[in-house]
Amino acid sequence: MKVDGTIYRTVSINGNSVCLINQNTLLSGFEIYESKNHIETCEAIKNMTVRGAGAIGAAAGYAMAQAFVEAPSKKFLDYVEKAKQEIESTRPTARDLFDATEKVFRTGLKSRDNSHRKNLAKFEAGYIAKQNEMACYSIGIIGNGLIANNSRILTHCNAGWLAFVDYGTALSPVYIAKRRSKKLHVYVSETRPRNQGASLTSWELRNEGIPFDIIVDSASAYLFSKGKIDMVIVGADRIAVNGDTANKIGTLEKAILANEFKIPFFVAAPTSTIDRKCKTGQYIVIEERSQDEVLYQKGLTRHGKLEEILVAAPGSTAINPAFDITPAKYITGIITEKGIIRPCENGINKIL
Numbered sequence: 001m002k003v004d005g006t007i008y009r010t011v012s013i014n015g016n017s018v019c020l021i022n023q024n025t026l027l028s029g030f031e032i033y034e035s036k037n038h039i040e041t042c043e044a045i046k047n048m049t050v051r052g053a054g055a056i057g058a059a060a061g062y063a064m065a066q067a068f069v070e071a072p073s074k075k076f077l078d079y080v081e082k083a084k085q086e087i088e089s090t091r092p093t094a095r096d097l098f099d100a101t102e103k104v105f106r107t108g109l110k111s112r113d114n115s116h117r118k119n120l121a122k123f124e125a126g127y128i129a130k131q132n133e134m135a136c137y138s139i140g141i142i143g144n145g146l147i148a149n150n151s152r153i154l155t156h157c158n159a160g161w162l163a164f165v166d167y168g169t170a171l172s173p174v175y176i177a178k179r180r181s182k183k184l185h186v187y188v189s190e191t192r193p194r195n196q197g198a199s200l201t202s203w204e205l206r207n208e209g210i211p212f213d214i215i216v217d218s219a220s221a222y223l224f225s226k227g228k229i230d231m232v233i234v235g236a237d238r239i240a241v242n243g244d245t246a247n248k249i250g251t252l253e254k255a256i257l258a259n260e261f262k263i264p265f266f267v268a269a270p271t272s273t274i275d276r277k278c279k280t281g282q283y284i285v286i287e288e289r290s291q292d293e294v295l296y297q298k299g300l301t302r303h304g305k306l307e308e309i310l311v312a313a314p315g316s317t318a319i320n321p322a323f324d325i326t327p328a329k330y331i332t333g334i335i336t337e338k339g340i341i342r343p344c345e346n347g348i349n350k351i352l
């Protein structure tokens with residue numbers, strides 16, 4: 001994707017440094033953060049410099065490769081095993097993080113020679129990032145087939161090209177539809193507490209020249225009731241084999257609303273987001289994040305400075321579950337790189 005005419009990748013590697021578009025500071029300007037070792041990459045995942053299922057999957061794969069490069073000859077295995085645990089403890093919900101870490105770890109250990117191991121790990125991490133990008137492009141092509149001209153689409157959180165290595169998931173069909181000259185309007189729900197919709201999805205849509213309006217999270221019922229939404233497309237962090245889907249907190253209420261108002265509700269995700277070991281949504285671990293994300297809001301002052309302010313009565317406490325689970329029964333279809341899965345028709349089993 002291009003930013004001001006230059007092509008960027010959300011996650012890439014330069015030597016042994018992982019380059020990430022800094023999503024925490026995007027409001028004040030576009031910058032690339034470079035993490036020099038796997039510990040710094042883990043920190044960037046935890047503090048959400050990089051976020052979004054596919055992007056943290058790619059970053060985790062590269063972090064694993066960094067650990068292979070760093071590992072001392074003696075205690076090589078101990079070092080990479082410990083690093084794997086560190087990477088896997090950064091964020092619990094997004095499936096792609098565990099998928100990538102496991103794949104790079106296994107591929108790296110296919111050789112007995114340490115220098116060969118380092119190359120194998122780096123190669124596998126790069127391959128995962130590339131696969132991620134290609135899957136998202138296919139999701140765009142397949143999902144575009146569902147979008148009629150003049151559609152008004154509601155999305156939640158950010159599942160665009162900041163959340164994956166390129167193209168994104170929920171927004172990829174929107175981007176392809178735009179390139180095929182379809183007229184569209186996107187409603188972006190702001191996605192409190194971290195505002196991924198208001199700050200990231202809006203930033204992407206502006207870049208792509210797609211008309212949109214931000215709505216407060218609680219405005220979607222009103223828009224549905226006024227017949228202003230034709231379809232919903234959201235991303236996913238982990239999908240159980242029965243189709244139950246974990247995505248950003250607030251997704252479930254949009255799914256229930258879409259069902260009530262008989263509006264199609266689509267999830268877009270690559271098949272790497274499907275957890276074959278997870279039978280239903282009840283087994284998906286939901287990340288609990290700091291209450292400070294609810295109590296404080298970060299934004300730009302009128303003078304262009306990023307600042308955090310308290311938006312709750314002093315002394316308040318908050319809870320901050322980062323994801324919810326949408327039962328398969330509310331999902332019209334899951335748009336994957338292999339086709340559209342109908343979860344209620346045992347569709348996931350047919351595709352696996």
Ligand code: MRU
Nearest residue numbers: 051052053157159163235236248
């Ligand atoms: O906490 P985040 O910002 O990493 O969560 C990301 C999401 O939940 C998004 O909604 C997205 O759909 C999944 S990543 C494409």
